[in-house]
Amino acid sequence: MSALARKSTVGAGVSLPIVGALVAIAIFLVVGSLSSSIFAQQTVAGLAQGAVFGSLALALVLIYRATEVVNFAQGEMGMAMTYVGYQLTLWGLSYWLAFTLTLAIAFVFGVVVQLTVIRPVQHRSVIAVVIVTVGLFILIDGVVSWIWGADLKFMAAPFGNQVYHVGSVAFARQDLGVLLVSILSVILLWVLFQFTKLGLAMRAAALRPAAASLVGIRVNWMLAIGWGLASVLGAVAGLMTEPTQFLQPTMMQAILIYAFAAAVLGGLESPAGAVLGGVLLGVFLNLVGQYVHFITSELRLPVAFAVLLVVLVVKPGGLLGRRQVRRV
């Protein structure tokens, strides 16, 4: 009991300097947005992109927390589900009906993947699981290109192309829509985890598998449901990437790297950190791209890599993660 209590206090503690830095960043963004309309536009666009990174990062963190596995196929699973959504709209469904149905399919897909290929290797080494997810990556890529072809596809724009003008600042309705949908799905997930019995059981299964199974929680099923939920988040990220990147089998590969960087920035174990990390990274990349002329579009990925590396070396726990203490 005492061990549990100690762990939870360590987990909840966010250090003061980090809170201070976050507040400073927020003030900087607000002041900058008020003084320059380009800054404001880039910030909002960055927030929208960052929300997409954040949802995929959250998917990674959900799985990592439960099983200490990083799913390299997370982005490709989201990409495949986006194609499913595209196919549904081709069959005449309206966008939002297709969207909802796609999320349901994504959930089943995630559960099936966990049951069939992940569960058998789960208790082996990290390398074994990583390689299985890598195999999944290539397999999904091949299947999607096989069915739909590798050329660009276009879905109907879900949010239209209107632009709102507030003073001299132009906000794309699409950016606001992407931001809204991503944030909404994250909040729904948080509610599920925090306020439902299923969420409680899932948290228990992730935190203390042995104890959870002793009180009657089916840990294996909770893990499978976790994969299902992560797959839903990946599908949201994919569908929200589509309006800017369009549909192609490689659409999520860069997003996956950004999501990795975001998850590490926030602390691989912290769901809130993943979303925060995603948003920060999205805004940072946009502003740096706007104001530092050396950083052209080719350097966006290397910059994300640099962020990831710096965080890993300087503060491996990330912004909101707890410090890793290991006994030897």
Next chain:
Amino acid sequence: MRAARHSRLIVIAATVVVIGLLPSTMDGYHQGLAARVAIYFIAILGLNILTGYTGQISIGHGAFMAIGGYTTAILSHDHHMNLLLTLPIALAISFVVGLLVGLPALRLSGVYLALATFAFAVSVPQLALKFSKFTGGSNGTQTDTSFSHLKLYVVSWICAGISLVLAWLLLRGRIGRAFRATRDSPVAAASSGVSLPIYKTLAFGVSAAYAGVAGSLYVIATNGFAQPQEFGVILSLQLLIGAAVAGLGSLWGVLAGAAFVGLLPTISASVPLIGSAHGQDVVFGLMVILIMLLLPNGVVGLLAAVGRRRQARS
């Protein structure tokens, strides 16, 4: 014991003879294909030294291949250097880069190292695009001379042979023991006087040097073209898969891993129905998952298990 040693020598001699005689029975296309297996062999061997012997995972070895490959292409294109002479330079440069990458890797392990090296693999081709004056951008750089299929085959397999011998010499002695000690128990290794930082970084450097040489040959094998898309993430993933198929920590399985990665896509392409570019990916991904599910220790693990069963029966 001695019988086992003799039979192993016979197997080695037979392998060498087969590889030596093979090109006379093949046309140019198949010689090129077989050379590709040798190239994968070198790269996977390097990765296996790192991942199998020191336990540091890397999903970034395609990037080291890119560094070796670009070294060869640029030296040949801009300075008209003999292709064979570029190999040791590619080796040296990738060794140094490997040491540099190994330094931050000291603080990372497991999943974190996998993520960092993966991001490294993604970043290097982007850097080649960015500094296009130097690398030729998305068009790439082409070497100004090229090898015939037969010469490529001979050079690649000789390099593979040298690599294997060097790896064996390196791993059988003091350094190999130190590598394994850092993998199995870092604490025990450190307390017996094995310097973890030195050996871990060294493993990264050696492993990158192997990948660099493989990258040079890889560029020569693709008509001398070094292009960013040739060294994409998929290449790094293939190397890791090859090492897993080989069975981590075993030198002899590497041949099987290299053959798997180098030949399976081509073989599955010649099968009707699935014989499209995307069909290859489907087969490849499926095989990877099946092998991981069914043969947890790679091909060598399977052979060892069969051997144990036969011994138990007799």
